[in-house]
Amino acid sequence: xxxxxxxxxxxxxxxxxxxxxxxxxxxxxxxxxxxxxxxxxxxxxxxxxxxxxxxxxxxxxxxxxxxxxxxxxxxxxxxxxxxxxxxxxxxxxxxxxxxxxxxxxxxxxxxxxxxxxxxxxxxxxxxxxxxxxxxxxxxxxxxxxxxxxxxxxxxxxxxxxxxxxxxxxxxxxxxxxxxxxxxxxxxxxxxxxxxxxxxxxxxxxxxxxxxxxxxxxxxxxxxxxxxxxxxxxxxxxxxxxxxxxxxxxxxxxxxxxxxxxxxxxxxxxxxxxxxxxxxxxxxxxxxxxxxxxxxxxxxxxxxxxxxxxxxxxxxxxxxxxxxxxxxxxxxxxxxxxxxxxxxxxxxxxxxxxxxxxxxxxxxxxxxxxxxxxxxxxxxxxxxxxxxxxxxxxxxxxxxxxxxxxxxxxxxxxxxxxxxxxxxxxxxxxxxxxxxxxxxxxxxxxxxxxxxxxxxxxxxxxxxxxxxxxxxxxxxxxxxxxxxxxxxxxxxxxxxxxxxxxxxxxxxxxxxxxxxxxxxxxxxxxxxxxxxxxxxxxxxxxxxxxxxxxxxxx
Ligand code: ATP
Ligand code: MG
Numbered sequence: 001x002x003x004x005x006x007x008x009x010x011x012x013x014x015x016x017x018x019x020x021x022x023x024x025x026x027x028x029x030x031x032x033x034x035x036x037x038x039x040x041x042x043x044x045x046x047x048x049x050x051x052x053x054x055x056x057x058x059x060x061x062x063x064x065x066x067x068x069x070x071x072x073x074x075x076x077x078x079x080x081x082x083x084x085x086x087x088x089x090x091x092x093x094x095x096x097x098x099x100x101x102x103x104x105x106x107x108x109x110x111x112x113x114x115x116x117x118x119x120x121x122x123x124x125x126x127x128x129x130x131x132x133x134x135x136x137x138x139x140x141x142x143x144x145x146x147x148x149x150x151x152x153x154x155x156x157x158x159x160x161x162x163x164x165x166x167x168x169x170x171x172x173x174x175x176x177x178x179x180x181x182x183x184x185x186x187x188x189x190x191x192x193x194x195x196x197x198x199x200x201x202x203x204x205x206x207x208x209x210x211x212x213x214x215x216x217x218x219x220x221x222x223x224x225x226x227x228x229x230x231x232x233x234x235x236x237x238x239x240x241x242x243x244x245x246x247x248x249x250x251x252x253x254x255x256x257x258x259x260x261x262x263x264x265x266x267x268x269x270x271x272x273x274x275x276x277x278x279x280x281x282x283x284x285x286x287x288x289x290x291x292x293x294x295x296x297x298x299x300x301x302x303x304x305x306x307x308x309x310x311x312x313x314x315x316x317x318x319x320x321x322x323x324x325x326x327x328x329x330x331x332x333x334x335x336x337x338x339x340x341x342x343x344x345x346x347x348x349x350x351x352x353x354x355x356x357x358x359x360x361x362x363x364x365x366x367x368x369x370x371x372x373x374x375x376x377x378x379x380x381x382x383x384x385x386x387x388x389x390x391x392x393x394x395x396x397x398x399x400x401x402x403x404x405x406x407x408x409x410x411x412x413x414x415x416x417x418x419x420x421x422x423x424x425x426x427x428x429x430x431x432x433x434x435x436x437x438x439x440x441x442x443x444x445x446x447x448x449x450x451x452x453x454x455x456x457x458x459x460x461x462x463x464x465x466x467x468x469x470x471x472x473x474x475x476x477x478x479x480x481x482x483x484x485x486x487x488x489x490x491x492x493x494x495x496x497x498x499x500x501x502x503x504x505x506x507x508x509x510x511x512x513x514x515x516x517x518x519x520x521x522x523x524x525x526x527x528x529x530x531x532x533x534x535x536x537x538x539x540x541x542x543x544x545x546x547x548x549x550x551x552x553x
Pocket of ligand 2: 034
């Protein structure tokens with residue numbers, strides 16, 4: 001692991017070579033999302049990679065909305081994407097761009113290609129273009145319109161722009177090589193007629209550039225040096241290079257591909273998430289069971305934990321998937337020293353200390369985090385009636401059960417030793433009260449006479465406690481049954497959400513607000529839900545439990 005951290009990844013090696021050879025004198029990267037959905041953990045990898053490289057080499061990081069395709073884009077997504085990237089800490093400063101602001105330059109670029117004899121207007125239908133394109137094993141066939149004169153092409157392209165043609169009637173194609181082994185080079189379409197209103201340019205344009213043509217131009221205009229994208233674009237790189245070469249950009253950007261991040265047992269596909277939202281199975285794109293950045297934030301993940309996760313994953317050229325448990329490991333590592341360790345009882349039964357004076361309240365001084373003194377301490381009320389976890393008492397204990405059972409002595413965390421004396425059942429046989437006696441000589445949780453107890457349990461004082469709601473999560477997809485059913489629908493784990501409405505926390509949560517997080521001793525890390533929590537009715541999401549089988553070796 002250490003070696004992986006100190007050695008440079010392959011992208012850094014390329015960048016350092018380019019700098020040392022003087023090919024570029026700076027580094028400029030970008031993150032270019034299409035504003036057609038919410039960002040997810042995979043995007044976070046790309047954002048932090050691009051931002052991190054710019055920082056590392058004292059370069060610049062551009063934020064650019066790739067909004068050249070007017071059908072799918074929504075302003076709502078622009079806002080959420082900006083918020084998510086800010087939250088991750090990838091600061092673009094004043095470098096926020098929209099690809100649609102370059103439509104004029106893209107149009108000029110198309111004219112330039114036509115004038116160089118490198119682009120032509122083609123009248124074939126979409127289907128004919130597909131047929132003419134050939135296959136991996138057979139070469140393509142020239143379009144009958146391939147040899148139109150430059151003048152005719154200029155005029156037809158102008159007419160395309162002037163709204164003389166219907167959608168699909170004519171396209172502009174790059175004139176490259178119909179027999180290239182790379183199908184992307186077989187005269188790809190670079191402009192199409194499309195009568196669509198664009199969220200930025202309105203009805204100004206009825207022709208729109210295709211992604212493979214637009215993207216290199218966007219990069220070149222912004223002076224991007226290293227245009228980092230995912231592996232599926234590897235076969236498009238020759239076209240990227242062709243575009244920037246034919247348009248004669250000086251020191252054009254270089255495309256570098258890396259493998260996408262895949263996580264096991266989560267859903268990242270926009271199509272499936274949309275369906276879960278529409279079917280009401282999740283309560284929005286930020287449902288804490290999802291791995292959109294908004295969902296991770298709401299669940300209680302921190303930017304630091306996501307950065308750590310992305311760093312641990314590394315950058316590679318080979319597709320692979322990473323266990324969700326690794327993300328959990330990262331958030332645990334990040335939170336364990338930063339957060340106060342509070343007492344919260346999620347499944348309460350009453351514990352009554354028969355020999356503790358009625359009406360008396362003691363305020364015990366409790367360290368917020370024993371491993372981090374800087375977090376200070378707080379006062380926790382202790383009294384005769386407490387709540388403890390139902391599972392911390394057993395009438396008939398199995399072997400190696402060291403918590404409460406009749407006759408056994410345990411430590412109440414941060415408080416006293418108590419000995420279980422009796423219990424009360426309701427008519428149905430449920431235990432509703434446990435009775436005990438305390439030893440006043442054991443304040444703070446140690447005895448003077450060297451007496452030891454094996455079990456320590458947490459508690460909250462009934463009278464001063466705050467009632468709250470706690471939500472526990474499991475993976476949203478059913479691991480056993482597989483992610484998808486045969487009909488393509490998502491297989492939802494019925495236990496993905498458990499709502500506990502009868503939980504009690506100590507009173508030290510006053511002023512707690514959305515996104516604040518805590519450790520609840522023995523139960524995990526929890527975060528105040530940003531959507532549903534109110535000061536009167538606090539709602540906590542479990543971020544992660546405390547234990548994990550996941551190990552970093
Ligand atoms: P998806 O298909 O998963 O919804 P996308 O590729 O359509 O994602 P874009 O907005 O085009 O979404 O992506 C913006 C950037 O994020 C691109 O540079 C893309 O390569 C990168 N990206 C998308 N998914 C991942 C992933 N799983 N891992 C790393 N980078 C990713
Ligand atoms: Mg995409």
